[in-house]
Amino acid sequence: MKKDVFCVILLVFAAAIAIGSVTVLGPCVHEDGSEAPCTGAGRAVLCGGCVLAILAALILSIRKPSIRIVLFFIALCTAAAGTALPGTIFPLCRMDTMHCRAVMQPAMIILFVFEMIVSVCGIAFERNRIRREKA
């Protein structure tokens, strides 16, 4: 159980990103039903969250520490790219007071940074496990 703690946290944050991007932490919604400039960013964030959730599930199902390290590293890269999704890679609305800039962007950056921290901790933990097993 102890060795799965980081994958579970990774999965929880990934679920928060994915669910958040289609609910309270999502992009702006125009009253007339037209697409807001930030809709693409919202979709990209949802994809990022799903990829991280799949990676977390894979890590949970695999026992071998070396493969787990590789998967944690992929999760780290995905999360790092995720921080740039809203605003840098995908455009947002042009007013700071819009929901996408006031809520979605900061919340998603924080969640992706947490994912990065968890991934780094996961890599360190698995490396220690290898070292302990060798000893």
Added chain:
Amino acid sequence: MKHFSLTIRNLIRRPGRTTALILLTAFLAMSLFCGTIVVSSLRRGLNSMENRLGADIIVVPAEAESKASMKNLLLQGTIGTFYMDASALEKVRETEGVEKASAQVFLSSMKADCCSVKVQIIGFDPENDFVVQPWIAESLNHQLGDMEVVVGCRVETDVGNNFRIYDRNCKVMAKLATTGTGLDTAVYCNMNTIHVLLQAAEEKGITHKIDSGNDSEVVSAIYVRVLPGADPGLVNNRLNGHVRKATAIRTAGMMTEVADSLNGVSRTIAVLIGAVWILALIILFIVFSMMVNERRRELAVYRLLGMSRKMLSGMILMETALCSLTGALSGTALGSVLVFPFTTLIETSLKLPYLECDAGTIVLCACFAITITVLVGCAAGTRTASRLSRVDPGTTLREGA
């Protein structure tokens, strides 16, 4: 150093108790840090609003009071489009006690293909203006030309870019510094530009004319500065009587209303912080009291091994201080993550001027929160430390046997 490593080992040996203490102190530090930062930012926003307003009285069309009050326009950037006859400006200037009067024309852009974004566009006369011009002069060293605009800090565009309003391209000449008010989301231009834009809006089917005039004969608000020594209240009354179909509003009254709301919010935050602290302190004292019974035998062994009472209480205090410091640091860090990225959300939710504190104030608030939390943590642990150090090793160990 020997005691320090013993303290660390004690903390690691009981991860549950250590985590609970750290979490509790983190919660205390976070509430104090976040509360202090929000209240300081609100006070800074109010000061900024006072400095930026620059006028004693604002004259607006009579219907503006119900349509979109000036307070909402200034605080939340609520888009207001109301017009009155431009002749009102002359009448205001003729009124006794008026030193300066400057008109502004408001227009709202559309959230559609024709416009970059829905914003409040404010047209002003650079020659006579004393409200916006000094503020724009901080960012732009020449007078604003035709089809040139200056944008508030919250409009996402860069200097030199084109800003599209009703299919007309305006060049962004400067971006203003943050004020913490609704004016951060506005776009400023000269009177020629605003008349071109009013015409363009008319072509799009957006009418803004008043019954008796055309585009060049309308104004939305007149900002008034009274003569030094004149009573602004008296001038306000004179303006209300002299200018037809218009209402004169004293900015001092508006500021008092904002200050009252701010005091209300500050009081609420203080009560909430107080409640959180009382609750957390009670829990902290309970935790430490439980610790007295739990660690009695352990400390009796230390006494038998030759530790003096002073050393024992010092070790317990060091444990508490370490937990409190770790908790205070992590609580402050978590508070920063919760407050700073969501400044806009806090501002729009509170509907009050909110200007983020400068780095010095933030560091000061963080130090204050950390110091208070560590001191309170140590104070709570002192009683436990003195009780535990007085433990009689022989009796305690015999009781347990």
